[in-house]
Amino acid sequence: MNDKPNSSRLALLALAIMPLILLALTGAWIISSDPLRVFDSGAPPVEKLIFERLFLDENGINMKVRAEGSEPMTIAQIQVDDAYWRFTQTPSGSLPRLATANIVIPFPWVVGDAHTVVVVTNTGVTFERTIEVAVQTQSGSVGNLRAQATVGSFVGILPVMIGMLFFPLLMRLSANSMKFVLSLTLGMLAFLLMDVLEDAFELARATAPAFQGSAMVVLVAAIVCLGLVAFGRRNGAPTGLALATFIAFGIGVHNFGEGLAIGAAIATGATGLGAFLILGFAIHNVTEGVAIIAPVIRKKPNIPIFIALALLAGAPAIPGIWLGSYAIEPHWAALALSIGAGAILQVLWEVGALTLRGAGGFQKNLDWVFLGGFTFGVVFMFLTGILIKF
């Protein structure tokens, strides 16, 4: 009796392994016989170099590059502004596929100028990266981190809290007005979803092709969304405080993305936009406070819960700025934004369900109040977006 499950388990194992053995044999045959050899035209190997990070400091220009050649690549020389410069590469030597190296060029960059770095490989192929506006990259000193945290609070936490101050007003609204507010939240979240996806795709394009960035953005967002839906519904569809928490989380990841953008603006010298940009983000984000409290209007939560929600939604802007100003690699930023997209998608799903599946069902609930609120949310985000898009 005991033998049977054992043997069937062995049989299963064999069934699983057999195709793998066949694959291994095929692989061995391909490598040993090299069937593509007849197509060898003598063309040089494909070379590709991705600039993942670039920052400027007192040592000159610092870069992290990733090789993506079909064969190991060798960086032979580096030009800055049409002149060859010494450089140090760590680790030294040729770079196998997907390997990274840090490069320091002792170049006397000029504050406010544009500079162009050209990497020349041993085959003479060139890869160019432009520094639009040269500025000292913020060092990770306590003072800098604190200043950046302040900026993060202004664009993240503060506007969300201000938005929450609409709570007493919302409390006095009729059922229809409440529906308008929830629809507005949906419109706003839909806008944020598009926004965060666009940023994620843009970052994904800057990553090494081997990372298959665009596909990963979509799939990570989908997995995160489904995971959050499954998690949120383990005790039935989330409403009230649970839903508010999910909205705050989704908005929080989105604000992390906005923090990255602001940090990158600081790092690449776009801080000339400065106060205006920060004010724009603040106004843009006030609606987020309204969105978070919309599901809990009838619950009358206490002040600490408000604060916790505001922090969950707003505080991620601070680490976002820290990482963004330190020139985070594009694949990590794309991953973070994909998670944000998934989180917002889940919130859209749940708030949509709450708004549209109420009494009377989908047909009845998709009315002018809903459409008006949704459109108002999109238009508000669009108009305030004008302040922050450059």
Add this chain to the structure above:
Amino acid sequence: MKRFFDKITNRRDLLKGGAALASGTALAGLGASQTAVASTPYTDTIDPANPHPSMQSMGSLGDMVTVGDVGMDINGFDVSELLTDWETGSVEIDDDGQVTRTFHVDAEDRNIEIAPGVIFPAWTYNGRVPGPTLRATEGDRLRIVFRNFGSHPHSMHFHGIHGASMDGINGSGLIGPGEEFIYEFDAKPFGCHLYHCHAFPLRAHMHKGMYGAFIVDPAPEKHPENNAVALSRKLGTPENQEWQEFIMVMNAFDTNFDGANEFYAINTVAHHYMKHPIKVDRARPIRVYLVNATEFDPINSFHLHANFFNYYDHGTTLTPTSQIVDTIMQCQAQRGILEFSFKDHEVGQYMFHAHQSEFAELGWMSVFDVQDSEG
């Protein structure tokens, strides 16, 4: 296991950040031929009055130079020796005293290291870029036996005086792979000339490396009015041996095929004569045969530091065409002779370079190391 630990330590270095990387001890990459990168002091904090402290310790070029050095491993020739490598051919003299000079030149495809670590798939004459410096005397009968071992049709088109059948264009000396042609003409006019491949597309054959200097020394007996000058120009005379003569072919390479050059130099290798200064004896005059074989850029130039020179455009006169100048420019295929002396200068390093800053900083920068002879 060891590789795993290597990774750990690298990772740790990486985490230490830019400061550790720039300490000057970091490796310069690119293997054994690499020269060590000079250590430059740095500080953690930036002094606003001196934001780039590392620039204070500059040598003649400091950090603005190609990394590494080009040896003979790949090229098979020493770029420093090209300066004085005159190819005079084999000489026969008939009963009337007529000199016939025979040169052998082979076209071949060959990889050339044009800057440290940068390999250029060149088309060459005799396996080098620039091709051999052919040197004859005015009135010599020249025979150039040209064989094409390359993968494309090639020719030798001489800038000189010759018949149509010897012009090195289609139908007169342009030969396919595996073929041979003998160019025959008299060496005239005297001067500093060049030859290059005239197969089409011309641009490709030029920038791939098919050019070289062609120098015709004046025959002193034909120039009684300037006999001393002619004697000093003719290779091998006692008067000529007083001079320090150099051939410098200004050239450049487009390594990424975008129609613009990535590397500039004289005699091919970027920055070579910065890293290996040209030693000259302060007491003796200097004569430079300068040829512009740069493709893509309409002009190139030569500027000498701290000194002035006389210039003989095309080298076809025995009196200078420009006197007391320190900068001249040449269009594509233009050439000339520069004469100058450091006799009254202090010893030391005297730069010369293209005065298009871009060309200079992309490699066409060199230096004379002026010293007193030991004798």
